[in-house]
Amino acid sequence: MAKIQQHTQVPATPLPIVIAGALVKGKENYLTIGAYGIMSIQPPVVYISSMKAHYTNAGIKETGYFTINVPPAGLVRETDYCGLVSGREIDKSRIFTSFYGKEKHAPMVRECPVNAVCRIIKTVDLPGNDVFIGEVVEYYVDEDCLADETPDPKKTLPLLLYGRLYRKLGRAAGTAFAAGKTLMKKL
Numbered sequence: 001m002a003k004i005q006q007h008t009q010v011p012a013t014p015l016p017i018v019i020a021g022a023l024v025k026g027k028e029n030y031l032t033i034g035a036y037g038i039m040s041i042q043p044p045v046v047y048i049s050s051m052k053a054h055y056t057n058a059g060i061k062e063t064g065y066f067t068i069n070v071p072p073a074g075l076v077r078e079t080d081y082c083g084l085v086s087g088r089e090i091d092k093s094r095i096f097t098s099f100y101g102k103e104k105h106a107p108m109v110r111e112c113p114v115n116a117v118c119r120i121i122k123t124v125d126l127p128g129n130d131v132f133i134g135e136v137v138e139y140y141v142d143e144d145c146l147a148d149e150t151p152d153p154k155k156t157l158p159l160l161l162y163g164r165l166y167r168k169l170g171r172a173a174g175t176a177f178a179a180g181k182t183l184m185k186k187l
Contacts, residue, residue, distance in 0.1 A: 014160040014167060019082060020048050021067035021098075021107045024059030028093035028107040031056040032083030034161050035129070036068065044136035046118060049129045055087040057130050060120065065105035066132060070114035072157040073168045078111075079159060080166070101138040113142040113156040 018036045022029055035049035046068060050057050060066045071079045078095050085092065097110040101117055108115040118134025125131075145155040153169050160167045 012163060014162045017071060017079060017159045017161050017166070018048070019069040019071055019079060019109055019112065020050070020056060020060075021069055021109060022056045022059035022065070023063055023106055024055060024087060027091075028098045029056050029059060029087040030069075030082045030092045030096060030109065031087070032079050039133060044139070045121065045133060046116070046136060047131055047133045049126070049131045051129055060132055061123070063105045064120045065103060066118050066120070066134060067106045067108045068116040068118060069109040069112035070156060071109070071112050071159045073159050073166070074157070075111060076159060076166050101140065103138055108140065113145040114151055114158075115140040
């Protein structure tokens, strides 16, 4: 099959959608983020990349904390809304039920089955974005979304973005760190 060269862009791949939470001028604010990832498992380190113009950035810089909230597919309207409107003009704290863990520096979304509090360890200044790198200092999962004491994606139903469509997580395709072992034996 032939490869067709495309315009330079971010490669098309499903992106995990998260809702970043922060206190901005002492008020709870939320922002939908499509540029999120894991940088390290031990210690647990994640990043979010947010356009410099976003209101939430000021709160993250001020407090040194942000939260990661993993919205389920059932929150697609609310999640999309938080990415369409600015906390400068709209009080987004009313969209969700906020809660706090031991660290009181950033709000979490109760309606999201997976939540994490992150302490900034580095901010990377890109031309159009601030990349906040944070160590996960608290981690929460809804009890009914656990299977064998770990989050079950069939129960958390994380929201994904593929192009301009939100998608639900599909079926399992294989087991990590095991599926390739048959090739190790062959090769």
